[in-house]
Amino acid sequence: KQPGTIFEAIGGFASVDRLVQAFYARVGKHPDLIPIFPEDLTETIHKQKLFLTQFLGGPSLYAEERGHPMLRRRHLPFEITPTRRDAWLDCMAHALEEAEIAEPYRTAIFEKLTLTANHMMNTPE
Ligand code: HEM
Numbered sequence: 825k826q827p828g829t830i831f832e833a834i835g836g837f838a839s840v841d842r843l844v845q846a847f848y849a850r851v852g853k854h855p856d857l858i859p860i861f862p863e864d865l866t867e868t869i870h871k872q873k874l875f876l877t878q879f880l881g882g883p884s885l886y887a888e889e890r891g892h893p894m895l896r897r898r899h900l901p902f903e904i905t906p907t908r909r910d911a912w913l914d915c916m917a918h919a920l921e922e923a924e925i926a927e928p929y930r931t932a933i934f935e936k937l938t939l940t941a942n943h944m945m946n947t948p949e
Contacts, residue, residue, distance in 0.1 A: 829881025834929045836882065844873050847919035856911040860902045879940075880933065896943055903947040913941055 831840070848865045851857050862868060874886040875893065886893060916937055920930045 830929050830932060831877060831880040831882035834880070834925050834933075837877070839923065839925060840873055840876050840880070840882070842923040843919055843925060844869055844876060846922040847915055848872070850915035850918060851912070854911050854915060856908055857915070860904075860908070879936070895940065896946070899944045900946055904944050905947050905949050906945060907949060909941050909945050913938060 834840075848869050851861060852865055871886070871890065874889055878884050878886045878893075913934075917934060920934060925933065
């Protein structure tokens with residue numbers, strides 16, 4: 825256990841699972857995101873659970889399975905415009921509500937992810 829992390833505070837693995845499932849259910853239906861995501865989101869969901877666990881201060885599962893995140897580099901094959909950044913963040917904002925992630929963690933997580941999402945943009949509109 826790692827007390828004092830956001831990961832522990834929001835309820836650990838069960839909460840990350842709920843959040844990621846709620847998020848990709850929306851991504852899979854979002855007209856701006858469908859074109860760049862695989863039709864089958866099973867692997868994407870798996871990788872994002874590993875990543876968010878680590879990102880929120882839980883065990884370093886992503887690094888163990890996939891190495892250094894290098895997220896910007898891993899996103900270069902996809903055209904990430906400001907519109908797609910907004911769509912991603914909108915899906916995440918709703919998923920944080922649906923998964924009932926408690927405040928103040930909900931806002932803290934959203935702010936952290938907004939910074940990362942800005943960093944992922946690689947294509948003008
Ligand atoms: C992978 C899109 C932001 C974390 C992907 C993939 C796409 C994508 C199309 C490939 C799916 C796959 O490999 O199965 C986007 C878009 C974003 C965005 C449009 C809008 C800004 C973010 C942010 C994070 C993130 C903010 C951080 C939480 C990841 C991770 C992967 C991934 C961990 C899997 C990388 C791997 O190990 O291959 N993303 N992404 N993405 N994304 Fe994003």
